[in-house]
Amino acid sequence: MQDVSLASEFLHTVPPFNSLEWDELRTLASKLEAVYYPRGKSIFSSSSGAGLAVIRKGAVRLVDAESRFLDKRSEGGLFGHGIYFHGELKDYGAEAEEDCLIWHLAEAEFAKLRERNPLLSEYFSSHLKTRLSAAAQVQHSFTQMRDLQRRQPVTIDCNASIREAAKLMSDKNVSSVLVMRGPDLVGIVTDKDLRVRVLAADLESDTAIERVMTKEPTTLSADAGADAALLLMMRENYHHLPIVEGGKPLGLVTAGDILRSQSEHPLRLVRDIHKKKSVDELVVMSRRLPSLFERMVTLGRDVEQIGRMVTHITDAFTVRLLQFAEIEHGRPPMPYAWIAFGSQAREEQTARSDQDNGIILERKASDEEAEYFSKLAQFVCTGLDRLGYVYCPGEVMARNARWRVSLARWKRHFDNWIDEPDPKSVMHSSIFFDMRCVHGEAHLVEELLEYATTRARENRIFRRFMAANVLHHRPPLGFFRRFVQEDDGSHSEGLNLKHRGIVPITDLVRMRALEAGITEPNTFRRIELAVKAGMMNENDASSLRDALILINRIRLGYQAEQMSAGQDPGNFVPADELSPLMRRNLKAAFMLVVEAQNALALRYQVH
Amino acid sequence: MLQRRRHGRRCHKLAKACAQPVLSNYLDACASLDIGNMENTPLISVDLELTGMDKGHNEIISMGWTLIDRGRIQLGSNRYMLINAERSVGSSAVIHELLDSEVAQGRSLETGLEELFDAARGRVWVFHHAGLDISFLRKACESWAGLIPGFIVLDTMRIEYRMRRRREMPIRQGDLQLGQIRNSYGLPRYTAHNALIDALATAELMLAIASRLEPDGILELNSHLKFF
Numbered sequence: 001m002q003d004v005s006l007a008s009e010f011l012h013t014v015p016p017f018n019s020l021e022w023d024e025l026r027t028l029a030s031k032l033e034a035v036y037y038p039r040g041k042s043i044f045s046s047s048s049g050a051g052l053a054v055i056r057k058g059a060v061r062l063v064d065a066e067s068r069f070l071d072k073r074s075e076g077g078l079f080g081h082g083i084y085f086h087g088e089l090k091d092y093g094a095e096a097e098e099d100c101l102i103w104h105l106a107e108a109e110f111a112k113l114r115e116r117n118p119l120l121s122e123y124f125s126s127h128l129k130t131r132l133s134a135a136a137q138v139q140h141s142f143t144q145m146r147d148l149q150r151r152q153p154v155t156i157d158c159n160a161s162i163r164e165a166a167k168l169m170s171d172k173n174v175s176s177v178l179v180m181r182g183p184d185l186v187g188i189v190t191d192k193d194l195r196v197r198v199l200a201a202d203l204e205s206d207t208a209i210e211r212v213m214t215k216e217p218t219t220l221s222a223d224a225g226a227d228a229a230l231l232l233m234m235r236e237n238y239h240h241l242p243i244v245e246g247g248k249p250l251g252l253v254t255a256g257d258i259l260r261s262q263s264e265h266p267l268r269l270v271r272d273i274h275k276k277k278s279v280d281e282l283v284v285m286s287r288r289l290p291s292l293f294e295r296m297v298t299l300g301r302d303v304e305q306i307g308r309m310v311t312h313i314t315d316a317f318t319v320r321l322l323q324f325a326e327i328e329h330g331r332p333p334m335p336y337a338w339i340a341f342g343s344q345a346r347e348e349q350t351a352r353s354d355q356d357n358g359i360i361l362e363r364k365a366s367d368e369e370a371e372y373f374s375k376l377a378q379f380v381c382t383g384l385d386r387l388g389y390v391y392c393p394g395e396v397m398a399r400n401a402r403w404r405v406s407l408a409r410w411k412r413h414f415d416n417w418i419d420e421p422d423p424k425s426v427m428h429s430s431i432f433f434d435m436r437c438v439h440g441e442a443h444l445v446e447e448l449l450e451y452a453t454t455r456a457r458e459n460r461i462f463r464r465f466m467a468a469n470v471l472h473h474r475p476p477l478g479f480f481r482r483f484v485q486e487d488d489g490s491h492s493e494g495l496n497l498k499h500r501g502i503v504p505i506t507d508l509v510r511m512r513a514l515e516a517g518i519t520e521p522n523t524f525r526r527i528e529l530a531v532k533a534g535m536m537n538e539n540d541a542s543s544l545r546d547a548l549i550l551i552n553r554i555r556l557g558y559q560a561e562q563m564s565a566g567q568d569p570g571n572f573v574p575a576d577e578l579s580p581l582m583r584r585n586l587k588a589a590f591m592l593v594v595e596a597q598n599a600l601a602l603r604y605q606v607h
Numbered sequence: 608m609l610q611r612r613r614h615g616r617r618c619h620k621l622a623k624a625c626a627q628p629v630l631s632n633y634l635d636a637c638a639s640l641d642i643g644n645m646e647n648t649p650l651i652s653v654d655l656e657l658t659g660m661d662k663g664h665n666e667i668i669s670m671g672w673t674l675i676d677r678g679r680i681q682l683g684s685n686r687y688m689l690i691n692a693e694r695s696v697g698s699s700a701v702i703h704e705l706l707d708s709e710v711a712q713g714r715s716l717e718t719g720l721e722e723l724f725d726a727a728r729g730r731v732w733v734f735h736h737a738g739l740d741i742s743f744l745r746k747a748c749e750s751w752a753g754l755i756p757g758f759i760v761l762d763t764m765r766i767e768y769r770m771r772r773r774r775e776m777p778i779r780q781g782d783l784q785l786g787q788i789r790n791s792y793g794l795p796r797y798t799a800h801n802a803l804i805d806a807l808a809t810a811e812l813m814l815a816i817a818s819r820l821e822p823d824g825i826l827e828l829n830s831h832l833k834f835f
């Protein structure tokens with residue numbers, strides 16, 4: 001037995017250390033200090049400079065400065081580093097909730113460790129990024145004037161005439177100009193000044209601009225925050241403010257610029273969607289989605305949250321379109337539910353998604369009623385397509401009469417799939433088990449889901465087909481330098497992260513959810529509920545959760561990169577674009593997925 | 608305090624007489640050791656694996672230790688070594704899962720002791736049930752250096768026993784075994800056993816006991832020491 005292998009063996013079970021090489025684990029273990037804290041004892045009162053702490057045994061409460069509970073961590077958990085609590089990075093204290101054995105890594109050693117290991121550095125850097133942005137939020141309300149300012153300032157010398165200034169403003173198409181004496185900003189002239197102080201005062205147009213300008217204008221420092229700037233403008237009723245850095249003007253900012261920057265928040269976007277009056281306006285808004293997505297990814301928001309926010313926006317667009325449709329075609333003749341399938345139902349949408357939707361009608365529709373819902377569906381599906389949610393290639397859309405039927409008919413759809421399963425219909429039907437009500441009568445969706453899940457759960461033959469379907473998408477075995485290694489020994493030049501990574505996991509988890517009678521569509525919550533129902537052990541649950549987060553992080557990162565390069569985001573990554581780090585992460589994640597698939601194959605005797 | 612001074616004088620005398628430089632240095636440091644509390648007194652937690660309980664017939668087959676500085680166990684200081692036994696391991700092999708051939712790959716008892724006493728210089732020893740291990744160390748030193756060195760020791764079993772007696776807690780058979788006591792402090796269960804794991808387990812227990820004896824401060828060590 002090696003001297004520090006005791007410690008390194010435990011670390012080997014703790015993410016993210018489980019992906020370190022043994023040599024590195026031993027180095028890490030040799031830097032650790034073990035400390036015992038009896039229940040109730042404070043471990044530290046401030047996380048700044050606390051280094052990293054590993055819970056070897058026991059449980060720890062993380063609390064804020066007022067000793068209010070933030071989070072609880074247990075054996076194998078980490079704390080001491082920057083942690084994001086409910087969307088906010090906070091300084092926190094830690095105390096032993098039970099008797100604890102804690103392994104401490106000093107701040108300086110923690111920094112060295114991250115430096116040596118890009119993987120760890122990445123693992124903790126999402127926190128560091130959020131730390132940076134959260135710190136900016138506290139000091140500068142997140143968006144600084146420096147970030148906003150895109151336009152070069154239009155300036156004029158103080159000795160220039162009013163005519164020259166007016167000409168410059170109209171040439172440059174600006175409503176204000178900064179007046180300079182040498183390198184110094186001495187004043188500002190706006191359209192309004194020209195009207196009030198020149199025309200209304202009957203001033204000669206060759207008068208020096210200096211005489212009509214607003215002297216020593218109020219300025220904003222480049223690192224001022226958006227909130228401060230907005231407040232100032234509202235209080236003083238300014239529409240433009242010059243931004244200065246070190247006395248030099250960087251440019252002008254308008255209230256509109258600031259408001260636009262603030263509207264980039266996804267939830268703000270959702271609110272705005274509901275204020276729009278036409279499909280065209282929605283289309284304009286939808287163009288902001290790519291940059292919003294990119295920002296969410298680069299700001300290091302966690303993948304579960306990104307999926308939820310992106311889906312939130314899709315839902316908002318859908319609901320707004322339905323409202324427009326009801327305005328155009330009149331009130332619906334009967335209660336109905338607009339349902340989403342697939343990734344929208346699971347709240348796991350990313351950069352760009354197809355639309356998968358349908359309608360549940362309360363009862364069988366008359367010809368006239370059917371005509372109404374056909375028009376409604378056509379309106380919404382076409383609208384979604386214009387917004388960038390392209391038509392589903394499999395025609396699983398409400399505009400397809402087959403997926404726009406009564407609750408009873410929907411039940412028969414499920415009966416057909418469940419009673420007479422064949423591989424193709426099972427593959428086809430699995431998307432319908434991920435279902436969520438977006439608009440209308442949620443109880444119709446609940447009843448259908450309850451029905452379908454119960455029937456599927458009771459039918460072992462169907463479940464066996466489902467299990468076989470789950471094994472249909474297999475992660476690749478590994479990587480060569482420029483190729484991905486396939487099951488049959490062949491190589492591919494790249495990897496479809498969705499089909500080879502995400503789908504196998506969502507399929508596995510859906511299977512578990514069906515077995516447990518869980519109707520919740522979101523994969524993370526399904527995992528949680530499956531654990532509660534005793535259908536999945538904590539270990540498997542965290543493996544699948546970790547694998548999903550890991551693969552999605554790489555996928556989202558890649559999509560954000562593609563978008564910033566002006567390409568359409570996709571799921572296919574060429575093998576040579578995968579860094580050694582990504583390969584290692586993916587390999588680890590794939591291994592977890594394969595293990596879970598093998599366990600399923602064994603349970604249902606399928607392969 | 609009298610005991611401490613007498614022990615110091617003896618170590619001082621032995622240091623002068625000792626021909627083994629490492630042991631002599633250890634004794635020197637032992638004679639003038641400044642003992643305060645858990646945080647300012649360096650400790651070494653040690654466990655030996657033996658072929659049996661009888662120091663006349665049985666031998667040390669492995670040693671494990673870890674250092675405690677500033678009240679914190681230094682995991683990087685963990686040390687484990689196998690010792691060449693002169694006789695066959697015999698029946699205890701089942702317990703220690705050590706075969707003769709493995710034991711034979713170890714180092715000599717002398718070099719092992721040299722490294723141990725070098726590490727222990729300027730430190731208070733921590734054992735769980737010190738008597739047995741100390742008796743084997745004394746005997747080993749006698750044949751190695753021709754003298755029996757002094758030891759200043761914290762014995763987790765003894766401290767726990769005295770604390771339970773003082774608090775009038777019932778003590779049943781087996782209650783004072785390392786694993787049992789650790790359980791009562793919420794310390795992790797180690798399924799495997801060797802000298803290092805047990806030394807580490809003892810070190811963790813020492814920290815736990817110290818925090819229980821002095822919940823709001825730092826444990827002063829002097830009243831818990833035992834001198835050999």
